[in-house]
Amino acid sequence: MTDIARDAAPAAHPRLPVDRLVRRIVAGPVPTRVTTRAPFTGAAVAELPESAVEDVATAYERARAAQARWAERPVGERAAVFLRFHDLLLERQDEVLDIIQTETGKVRKHAFEEVLDVALTCRHYGRRARGYLRARRRAGALPVLTKAVEVRHPKGVVGLVSPWNYPLSLSIGDAIPAMIAGNAVVMKPDTQTALTPLWALDVLTECGLPEDLWQIVVGDGPVIGPAVVERADYVCFTGSTRTGRQVAQQAAARLVGASLELGGKNAMIVLPDADLDRAAEGAVRACFSSAGQLCVSIERMYVHTDIQDQFLERFLARVEGMRLAAGYGWDADMGSLVSRRQLENVTRHVDNAREHGAAVLTGGRARPEIGPLFYE
The missing domain is CATH 3.40.309.10 (Aldehyde Dehydrogenase; Chain A, domain 2)
Structure with a gap:
């Protein structure tokens, strides 16, 4: 591999709207705080307030109240919020590309894949939601004498636990169809990449998403993750197979549906x-x-x-x-x-x-002269 910045110091990360975004985290009045760092340089990026289990309960209370009102709105009205987000996402893509790169260390073209994925998801569900959610007539048990209608209802509040590797695609990307269908979302993103979904929430609020419909909590996975799962009406988890088994067991004990994307x-x-x-x-x-x-x-x-x-x-x-x-x-x-x-x-x-006998044909070494976490 070649180093296109061999003689240059790692780039300082751009100025990010950290103060504005972290205010959207559901946390107590005097929370503990955790510092995230940029993989490119090791420099501090944000000091995030950590949520407690009690804050997760608060998030669900707010989300349930907002969900009841949101579900009453016509599906076309709900979908319009995400079509507006589609436009703003593309218009302001440099903002979120900077955040994704700063938090993950990935290159810009790989960060752009996430922007493109979410934009396409917004456009798809924004235009197709009416068809997916419309009532459908089905054959009754006794033809002619009876009829059946299939009607789709929101689950309620979806608990979403997302990882660090694709912080836009695997946060808002999974939340879009849930919210267009009339649900609220309580999400626990990975702490390292929490600013990315917080940015999406901030912009979605500009687009008309109700203030409390999407709640974000931040904290230690083994503590906050189970608290999110145990209150959800449906669970969406992306992460390791080991943790996925625990999430499946926890959801099954309550007879709650779950979508698991594992290793x-x-x-x-x-x-x-x-x-x-x-x-x-x-x-x-x-x-x-x-x-x-x-x-x-x-x-x-x-x-x-x-x-x-x-x-x-x-x-x-x-x-x-x-x-x-x-x-x-x-x-x-x-x-x-x-x-x-x-x-x-x-x-x-x-x-x-x-x-064990493998031959390394190229690379196979750390590259600290480029940045503290580079490996070739």
């Missing part, structure tokens, strides 16, 4: 008739998007022996040509890992592979 073990298969240039290009995207910190990232490749050398030559050439940078331009291909823990995990995996 993956993903392989790529390259067969003899493959277009090797396209396969190598696709493999780079699949392996290194968001520095590989993605549940659908490719972890291993199975390549047919007849084409192994040709494919490997193409793949290595593309990997070695990738540009590493700690900055906010569009010219970098891969950014930083998100945390010291992630850097330690990656280092341990590579060392373990070496110990």
Whole structure:
């Protein structure tokens, strides 16, 4: 890999509207506080108030009151809020791109994937919600004599727990259909990336979303996460398989529905008739998007022996040509890992592979001269 900022210090992060955003966190009058840091530089980004279990209860009280009024509004009126958000998101994309990059360390083009994903989600549900939610006539038990109508009702308040790796897509992206369908949302984002959904909430409020409909709590996962799940009428969780099992058990004990997006073990298969240039290009995207910190990232490749050398030559050439940078331009291909823990995990995996006989063909080392959490 190449370093496009070899002689430059890591870029200082842009000025972010931290004070305005953190006021939207549901927290007590004298909360404990936690400092988040920019992966690019290690510099402090925000001092966030942490929610307590009692604050989660408050968030649900507010959300339930707002949800009852929201559900009475016509679906077209609800959808219009998100179509306005679609427009503002694209118009003000630089604001949220700066926040996403500052919190995650990913490069700008990977942050833009999140903006594009959420914009498309808004547009889709904003235009299709009426059709999805309309009443449908069904055949009755006794034809002619009876009829049945399928009517969709909101669940109530959806508890949403989202991770750090895609803080826009996996927060507001999952909340959009829930709220258009007439639900409220209480969300616990990962603390490291809480500013991103807080920005989305701030802009959505400008678009006409009721003030209390979307509540955000911040705090330690093992404490605040279960408090969010135990009060929800439906649960949406994205995270590890281990925690997902706990969430499933907690939801099942209350007979509450749950959507779980958990970890993956993903392989790529390259067969003899493959277009090797396209396969190598696709493999780079699949392996290194968001520095590989993605549940659908490719972890291993199975390549047919007849084409192994040709494919490997193409793949290595593309990997070695990738540009590493700690900055906010569009010219970098891969950014930083998100945390010291992630850097330690990656280092341990590579060392373990070496110990078991793997040959490292390129990279395989930390790059602290670019930034504290970079790994090549």
